[in-house]
Amino acid sequence: MAERDGKQPKRVYRIHDLERSERPRERLKQLGAQSLSTAELIAILLRVGVKGESAVQVAQRLLKRFGGLQGLHRASFEEVEQEHGLGEAKAATLKAAIELGRRLSLHSPDERIVINGPEDVAALLLYEMSVLEQEHLRVILLNTRNHVLEVEELYRGSLNASPVRIAEVFRKAIRSNAASIILVHNHPSGDPSPSSDDIALTRAVREAGLLLDIELLDHIVIGQGRYISMKEKKLAFG
Numbered sequence: 041m042a043e044r045d046g047k048q049p050k051r052v053y054r055i056h057d058l059e060r061s062e063r064p065r066e067r068l069k070q071l072g073a074q075s076l077s078t079a080e081l082i083a084i085l086l087r088v089g090v091k092g093e094s095a096v097q098v099a100q101r102l103l104k105r106f107g108g109l110q111g112l113h114r115a116s117f118e119e120v121e122q123e124h125g126l127g128e129a130k131a132a133t134l135k136a137a138i139e140l141g142r143r144l145s146l147h148s149p150d151e152r153i154v155i156n157g158p159e160d161v162a163a164l165l166l167y168e169m170s171v172l173e174q175e176h177l178r179v180i181l182l183n184t185r186n187h188v189l190e191v192e193e194l195y196r197g198s199l200n201a202s203p204v205r206i207a208e209v210f211r212k213a214i215r216s217n218a219a220s221i222i223l224v225h226n227h228p229s230g231d232p233s234p235s236s237d238d239i240a241l242t243r244a245v246r247e248a249g250l251l252l253d254i255e256l257l258d259h260i261v262i263g264q265g266r267y268i269s270m271k272e273k274k275l276a277f278g
Contacts, residue, residue, distance in 0.1 A: 064076055064080040064081070064083050064084050064095075064096065065084055067080070068080075068081075068084065078099075078103060078108075078109055079096055079099040079100045079103060080096060080099070081099075082099035082102065082103070082134065083095035083096040083098070083099045085130070085133050085134055085137055086098055086099060086125075086126075086130055086133075086134075089125060090124060090125035093125065098125050098126075101123075102120075102123060102126075105123065106119075106120075109138070110167070110170060110171050110264070110265060111171075112134065112138065113138045113142075113167075113171050114171040114173075117131055117132075117135055120134060120135065141167070142167060142168050152187040152188055152189075153187070153188045154185070154186050154187055154188075155180065155182060155186045155188060155222065155257075156186065158258060158260055158267065158269035158271075158272060161180065161222060161224060161258070161260045161267075162260070162262075162267050164180075164188070164191070165178070165191070165224055165260075165262065166262055166265070166267055169224065169226040169262045170226065170262050170263065170264055170265050170266075172226050172228065173228055174196055174197055174228060175195075175196070175197060175225060175226060175227065175228060176193060176195065176196050176225060176226055177193070177194045177195040177196075177204065177223065177224075177225040178191055178192060178193050178194065178223075178224045178225065179191070179192045179194055179209060179212070179213070179221050179222070179223060179224075180221060180222040180223075180224060181212060181213050181216050181218040181221055182218060182219060182220045182221065182222070182257070183217075183218065183219055184219040186220070189216050189218055190212070190216060192212050194208055194209065204241055206244055206245060206248045209221070209223075209245055209248070210248065210249070210252055210254060213254050214252070214254070218254060219254065219255070220249075220254060220255040220256070220257050221249070221254060221255075221256055221257070222256070222257050222258050222259070222260065223241075223242065223245060223256065223258070223259040223260070224259070224260045224261075224262065225238075225259075225260075225261060225262070226261070226262040226263070227261060227262070227263050229263070230263045230264030230266075231263050231264075232261045232262055232263030232266050232267055232268040233261070233263075233268065234259075234261050234268060234270055234273070234275055238259070238261060238270070238275075239270070239275050239276050240276075241259075242256070242259040242270055242275065242276035242277075243276040245259075246276060246277070257271070258270065258271040258272075258277075259271070259275075259276070
């Protein structure tokens with residue numbers, strides 16, 4: 041291509057222009073999905089980029105625009121669809137892939153998840169609950185080996201406006217013959233710091249559990265990509 045005004049025209053590099061060993065699909069095949077960055081994984085779903093941007097660059101733009109993978113998960117279908125270079129088909133592909141990841145993080149019917157500490161609760165629910173726009177309260181039911189029997193959602197909305205009935209917390213646990221439970225709720229503000237209401241609820245549930253012989257093992261508060269274990273902080277577990 042001829043020079044213009046003495047300057048070389050800027051070349052646009054596409055995935056196809058990269059060395060085969062540097063292309064996301066080839067690297068996934070050779071090294072495994074875990075070796076790829078989030079942008080590269082998204083680029084594989086997008087398949088092609090747009091004029092001036094490779095698929096990887098489009099993916100990087102999306103992650104920056106929405107604040108990472110969690111922000112992309114939180115964004116509405118319409119918001120993703122309207123991004124330059126996406127459209128309905130690619131937005132649907134991204135949303136479907138993220139939902140599959142969310143479901144995979146939940147319990148498997150063939151192998152029960154074991155909860156040995158707060159980090160296991162986070163692995164189970166952090167990805168999903170940190171992007172919820174309303175406050176949700178869930179109860180994890182456990183057997184004597186700390187295997188997850190079920191994750192029950194009790195409340196949605198403001199827990200302050202809808203006082204939690206302690207009997208409701210234990211109703212399913214009693215029917216399922218659960219040995220213990222863990223409370224989990226999210227703060228849509230993003231700050232997982234427990235409130236005074238959180239502490240009061242935890243104390244009430246813990247005391248009721250002692251009477252019912254169903255131990256409250258912990259109360260996990262989830263924020264934006266973070267969580268706090270009230271038991272580790274010795275809040276209502278003194």
